[in-house]
Amino acid sequence: MHVVEAHVKSEKASSYLVQLCKHFAHKTPTDYDESRGRVDFQPGLCVLHAVGDQLSLRCEALNESTLLRVKDVVEVHLVRFAWREKIALTWTEGVPARPIP
Numbered sequence: 001m002h003v004v005e006a007h008v009k010s011e012k013a014s015s016y017l018v019q020l021c022k023h024f025a026h027k028t029p030t031d032y033d034e035s036r037g038r039v040d041f042q043p044g045l046c047v048l049h050a051v052g053d054q055l056s057l058r059c060e061a062l063n064e065s066t067l068l069r070v071k072d073v074v075e076v077h078l079v080r081f082a083w084r085e086k087i088a089l090t091w092t093e094g095v096p097a098r099p100i101p
Contacts, residue, residue: 002067006057006075006089010082013055017048019081020074044070057089 010016014034021032021039029040037048044061057074061067075089 001060001062002064003058003060004067004071004091004093005059006091008055008057008078008082008087008089009053010055010085010087011053012082012085013050013053016055016078016081017050020048020077023077023081039074041070041073046070046074 008016017037018032018034021030021037024030024039024041025032028042031038032048035050037046039046039048043066044059047058047060049056057078059067059070059074061070071091075091078089079087
């Protein structure tokens with residue numbers, strides 16, 4: 001399993017989580033509330049958590065090329081939704097896999 005994580009600081013962390021999940025729910029299975037989300041993309045998944053001003057994103061896939069696709073889709077959409085803040089994501093690779101709730 002290949003895994004990357006990113007953390008974003010924003011006063012709108014929860015709003016971005018919901019906006020991302022609502023957007024992806026039109027095309028892929030998604031489960032979310034205001035503090036957590038899970039998007040099951042065809043090639044992998046993204047798990048999101050919002051606590052206060054922190055949004056955490058964790059993308060997982062079976063191989064590196066599909067992980068790159070999942071990560072890129074999530075990042076492009078988040079940056080587009082948060083254009084007023086001009087956020088930038090820094091992904092951490094090689095994060096140990098852990099069970100997803």
